[in-house]
Amino acid sequence: MAGSVDWVISNCVINLSPDKPRVFAEIARVLRPGGRVRVLDIVVEDLPDGVRRNAALFGSCIAGAISEAQYVAGLKAAGLVDVQVRERLTYDASQLRAMASCGLATNEESAALAERLAGKVSSAVFFARRP
Numbered sequence: 001m002a003g004s005v006d007w008v009i010s011n012c013v014i015n016l017s018p019d020k021p022r023v024f025a026e027i028a029r030v031l032r033p034g035g036r037v038r039v040l041d042i043v044v045e046d047l048p049d050g051v052r053r054n055a056a057l058f059g060s061c062i063a064g065a066i067s068e069a070q071y072v073a074g075l076k077a078a079g080l081v082d083v084q085v086r087e088r089l090t091y092d093a094s095q096l097r098a099m100a101s102c103g104l105a106t107n108e109e110s111a112a113l114a115e116r117l118a119g120k121v122s123s124a125v126f127f128a129r130r131p
């Protein structure tokens with residue numbers, strides 16, 4: 001119901017949505033005035049060519065992710081305020097290998113992709129509030 005929720009929390013799923021502006025708008029719609037948001041998600045910067053079309057990396061929460069700036073802009077565009085990134089962890093190649101190995105054809109392929117993506121993929125915690 002619109003305007004009925006004190007908090008919206010979410011962990012590592014909005015990256016999978018093909019329509020993120022709609023997700024952000026729905027968050028704003030259900031929050032009561034003064035209601036708060038805590039969302040953790042994967043964010044990416046400058047993904048190499050081809051990664052967006054990699055189904056395994058989509059399933060690993062990487063290929064469908066947007067940038068931190070796009071995330072902040074999306075929450076603000078939905079009418080939310082006090083939008084903040086309070087924590088951020090940028091993954092190195094070994095961490096990405098663990099994340100991206102599921103569904104990839106070979107360990108070599110996974111390792112090479114992890115090297116290409118190192119420093120471009122982070123986990124970020126966003127806070128916001130409905131005015």
Ligand SMILES: C[S@@+](CC[C@H](N)C(=O)[O-])C[C@H]1O[C@@H](n2cnc3c(N)ncnc32)[C@H](O)[C@@H]1O
Nearest residue numbers: 010011012013016040041042059060061099123
């Ligand atoms: C699509 S996410 C959904 C997570 C689910 N919403 C939850 O809170 O458990 C599923 C996979 O992402 C990974 N995952 C869960 N939380 C994560 C996080 N905060 N950062 C990175 N990966 C995460 C886990 O391996 C999990 O199998």
